[in-house]
Amino acid sequence: MATTRRNDIRTKFQDKDIPTQSDFDLIFDSFVHKDEDKANFQIVEAGTSNEHYITPALLKAVFQNSGILSGNCYAPYKEFIDDFTGLSIELEHQPIENSVKVFKNGQLLEEKKDYALNHNTGVIAFSGIITSRNIEVNYWFKNINPTSGDSDSMFGKASIPYKENFSELTFNSDTITLKETPLTYSARIYKNGQLLRENKDYSIVDGSKIVKFSAPISNRNIEVDYWYAGPISLTDPELNTKYVDLTTNQSIKGNKTFTETVESNAFIKTGGASNQYLMADGSVTTSTGSDYDAGHAPFAIPLTGGYQKFSNGLILQWDYIMNGSTNYTFPIAFPNRVGSIVLSTYRNSSGNKGFNHVYNVTGTSYNAIIDGSTGYMFAIGY
Numbered sequence: 001m002a003t004t005r006r007n008d009i010r011t012k013f014q015d016k017d018i019p020t021q022s023d024f025d026l027i028f029d030s031f032v033h034k035d036e037d038k039a040n041f042q043i044v045e046a047g048t049s050n051e052h053y054i055t056p057a058l059l060k061a062v063f064q065n066s067g068i069l070s071g072n073c074y075a076p077y078k079e080f081i082d083d084f085t086g087l088s089i090e091l092e093h094q095p096i097e098n099s100v101k102v103f104k105n106g107q108l109l110e111e112k113k114d115y116a117l118n119h120n121t122g123v124i125a126f127s128g129i130i131t132s133r134n135i136e137v138n139y140w141f142k143n144i145n146p147t148s149g150d151s152d153s154m155f156g157k158a159s160i161p162y163k164e165n166f167s168e169l170t171f172n173s174d175t176i177t178l179k180e181t182p183l184t185y186s187a188r189i190y191k192n193g194q195l196l197r198e199n200k201d202y203s204i205v206d207g208s209k210i211v212k213f214s215a216p217i218s219n220r221n222i223e224v225d226y227w228y229a230g231p232i233s234l235t236d237p238e239l240n241t242k243y244v245d246l247t248t249n250q251s252i253k254g255n256k257t258f259t260e261t262v263e264s265n266a267f268i269k270t271g272g273a274s275n276q277y278l279m280a281d282g283s284v285t286t287s288t289g290s291d292y293d294a295g296h297a298p299f300a301i302p303l304t305g306g307y308q309k310f311s312n313g314l315i316l317q318w319d320y321i322m323n324g325s326t327n328y329t330f331p332i333a334f335p336n337r338v339g340s341i342v343l344s345t346y347r348n349s350s351g352n353k354g355f356n357h358v359y360n361v362t363g364t365s366y367n368a369i370i371d372g373s374t375g376y377m378f379a380i381g382y
Helices: 006-011 021-029 041-046 056-064
Strands: 073-090 101-104 115-118 123-143 157-166 172-177 188-191 202-204 210-218 222-233 306-309 315-322 326-329 338-346 357-359 365-369 374-381
Touching (some): 338 365, 365 374
Antiparallel strands (some): 073 123, 115 123, 157 222, 172 210, 188 222, 202 210, 306 315, 315 374, 357 365
16 A cells, blocks of 8 residues: 655645645555455454554454453353243343343344343343243353353354345255354344244254255245354464463473472473483483382391482492391392492491401392391492
8 A cells, every 4th residue: 555644745735736646646545444444354364464453343352252361262152932921031141241132033122122131140131021922042151161062162262253145036945055164052044034943943953054944945035144163263373372271282481380289191301202201300211100219128027128219320229138148139120230339237346257248249139248147238329
């Protein structure tokens, strides 16, 4: 779009200058036209135009249909009450403001004239008693449960309104194939302006674009109003860096502090494998988690030792041993080699041998002689 600046426009009319046709073109193209330059939902959906403006109403629709920004999702719903008699109806869900449409025997009622609606309680109060009439209420509600069966799950997506018309001059069928797949409970179908009843006058094949009427229709105008799922999604890169969801692969950066227990089926280090364990220092191992539990060495028979493994491969072992040139087995085998073994005698006076020593050392066992009846062994290796 060719444009010109305000100061340039002023000069076109100085000193009795007469603007040319080209000048006028530049002037008009420099301003926004309230109708021609207004964006619609499809323009927002494409997201490529820098030459249109968005009205507050359109902006509200975009935010409402990306309800996950506030942790919720707006979803369509329908309620039917056949042969209703009474003064009020309480809806199953709390309706979104300005979304409610109430029909009596297929005729649209007027809010504040024919009924009053309390959005906080979901109660519809009619201006006068209704006797033996079919009531249908169409509305949207804030669906806080993404797996709810009450409507399609639209978490993280935008829903778009759409309308299709079929002329009485050309339509003669019991089936309509829509251009888009309607959201559950979002469709309203009118025959010559009269609202038809879903699952009575027509049905929509689950998850499809096909509308099936209970009988063939001819010589009637058909209008179908509905909403469908658009391509706008919170999986877009800009939003994906700000919010954590339950289904998308995401990279979470920065130091995080958790005040409660963190639970997981598994932690896999980047570049690691599912059979590896992630250690506290960031390394990985294929050993079972129990290998990193400290052992124990009770002062009783049977004598059992203990061990401690470290993520870098270092292993510490200890045992409670008896006197004599006896072969002992390490609590666990050293997979590579023994680095050192230290023996000490358990006694409260001087011994008569004056030495403790080991021999025949392997990765799984050793012979030990101690200067006393019992003693201790401490070994280090990897």
